[in-house]
Amino acid sequence: MVVRYRGFGPVTGPGWFLAMLWVGLCFLLVSPSAAASKPRPWRLGVLFWHASPNDEAALEGIRAGLSEQEQPHELIVRQADSDRSKAARILSDFREQNVDLVFALGTEAALLARQHVRDIPVVFTAVTHPVESGVVPSWEGSENNLCGNSNWIGPDTVLRVFRLAVPGLSRLGILRSTESGVVSAAELVAMKDYLRSKDSPSIDLSEEIVSGVESIQPAVKRLIDAKVQAIWIPIDFFVYQNIDEVLRAVRPHHLPLVSSSQKGARKGAVAGIMTNYPMLGKRALLIARGVLSDGKRPQDFPVGTMRGYQVVVNLGAARRCGYEIPLSLLVLADQILEDTRDGKAEDGN
């Protein structure tokens, strides 16, 4: 801790000597007790379900926050490699290592921590929809040792970006798979609820659900026949993995893909929206600090969300499908991705 004194004038002569003497006595008197009350370093376990840029960005935010507040700490970072038993072993190790708190990064990690950790506070982050995924019963918080925040971005914000990407949008197609899981389902439910509200723009949704690679092209064709102006790719790993098949189907029609995730934009959507993951990590650290330093209980914290968001524009993807992204979106983009020589998208950084 650094204490700075401001607003004093210059000190000279005997005053200087007395002042130095006073300081020295105080140091001698105070320093042993100060050393005795210094808090022990936080021992923090960090669980990754798998390697994820967003989760890693959130971890970077946690690290930055720890550094900024000069909190002594020990971070034990472990990755489960998408293996539930390994994740369980990691969590068991955390308990044996007497960690003070566990950071669960991502939805799967949060669910596993909820299952295997009962006696240690768990702060989750980068969980898109903790309520729909079952991490917590409600956005007001849990009734146990879990708390944290979400990277959820509301449908009004998502739709605002989509309308910037596709001016005059009135018919939006949705392509998702049967394996999309609760996250994309939650996205769709929230979007439909929002479009039913009075203040929402008038936009029709056409949904196609695919169950295999071979069903992608017919599904896209049906959406094109329905005269959609853009296709929304929700958070769906199956569609991400087969995004090239989707792109082959839409390119001849110059139909843009839009996504509600950074990954979707990186894979081939012309625009995506994401939260500020480092800031999300810092805000997760804020919750951890409340638990560890302020003595608050985890169930006292509601699930936190972010106000800000970042827009990712994939200029290369737009060029490949012959779609021109409006300048009004381009100038607002936080990230503009262009094609590299190997055809992969890279950001402007």
Add this chain to the structure above:
Amino acid sequence: METDPESRDSKGFRFPLGLKLSLALLGAGVLTLVFLFAYFGPSTTESFLSRSERLISLSSQKMRQLVRTSTAESSQLLIDVIHHLTDERRRSLQDLPLPLYQGDEERIRKAIVETDDDRGRRLSSNVEILAREMENRSLREVDRRLEQLADEQTEMGKTFAADLKKTYLVVAAGVFLTLVGFLGFGLYQAVVIPVRRLRKVTQAVTRGDLQVVVPASSQDEVGELSHDFASMVMQLRDSREAVRSKNLELKELNRNLSTEVARKTEHLSQALQDLRGAQKQLLHAEKMASVGKLAGGVAHEFNNLIGGIRGCAEDAMETAKDEESRETLSVILRAARRATGITDQLLRFSKQRALRLQAVDVTKVLDEAWELIAADARKRGIVLSREMGQESPVPLDPDALHQVFLNLLTNALQAMPSGGELEVKSVVEGGELRLEIKDSGIGIPDDQIDRIFEPFFTTKDREVDPDLRGTGLGLSVCYSLVEAHGGSIEVTSEVGVGSVFTISIPIRSDGSGA
């Protein structure tokens, strides 16, 4: 026939029709071109200048519009960026984990500055891409506008070219029509009118009026044609006179020749007819002579034999006792007498017997002959009418005449089995006695009429009526007896109407017959 002497005698400069028309067309074309270009030229130039000005004005408008649009878009973008940045900054500040900084203003300020810096870094890192993209889009927009401008310029050029083409077409059409008009007028004046005149002259010549005057014409091909036509008409007139003269001579010759030919032909025809008649009579006479000679020889021999048979039969008759023998001998005698009659006729036919000419009352001889058959005639219902024209006796053999009448009248009766009319006429005329015996009997078929005077030829149906059975010598005897008198006998007949026998016997100047 006359021609314009001025035209015929003119030997001056020859002005061909083609040269005339060419000069007229050239002059008309030049005048028309000058007029049309004087009329359309200024308007075309004015149109070109007007279009150029419009194009420049349009280009200027497009560029101004582009600048205005770009400025407006840039301004709107700036406004959007400012709004977005303000909003984002506000939201970012709300997201700052301020409690982490425990109220330390310095750290809070630092966190805010870092946030702003981070945003600034992100946005500035996009500037290069954004500038490149905006440049590309601006260039594309400029290219698009320029292409539009070029298209409009091209379209305007096409329109101008089309207008120019129309002008050229109008000019060309005007020149063409004018040339055609001049050509037509020139042709009308130079060709049609002279040809019409020439046609009238031709029609007059066709009608035969060679006195028509060929009008004088110009010193060109048509004039030459008129001149040549006039010469031709003159030659025609001379030729027609010559032909007319020759034609009269020829007609005279032809008429004489026709008369001569007709006369010769008539002579030849008559000679041929006479020759044929003579040849026929000669043949018939030779035939009759041959037959008569043969029949005479045979009849003489048979007559001797029959005389012997008859004498013997008469002797036997005198000596015969029984009735049967007498009856047989009676039959033999009847046959012998009949045979004698036949041979007698044959001898008459063959003129074995000499004529005994004496003055004969023909009517009396006819009556004697008629008495012999009158009963039969009445029985058949036949009426005899006679018209005897001779007044004095005629030198003839009365037996021969009696035989002729008897044979002809008998034949007439036999030809009228159901009755009819029999006419006998006689007249002396032209130094000959002509007798005509006409019946209304069955007539003689044409295929038999030439043979009825042949001996033993008969038309009587022996199977039907044995009483009518003839020897075929009656008409032969008639023929022979008439010929012996130097006469002739002819027959005309029509089947179903009747027959007419005409006998002509010359009367000698000394009053005797043939």
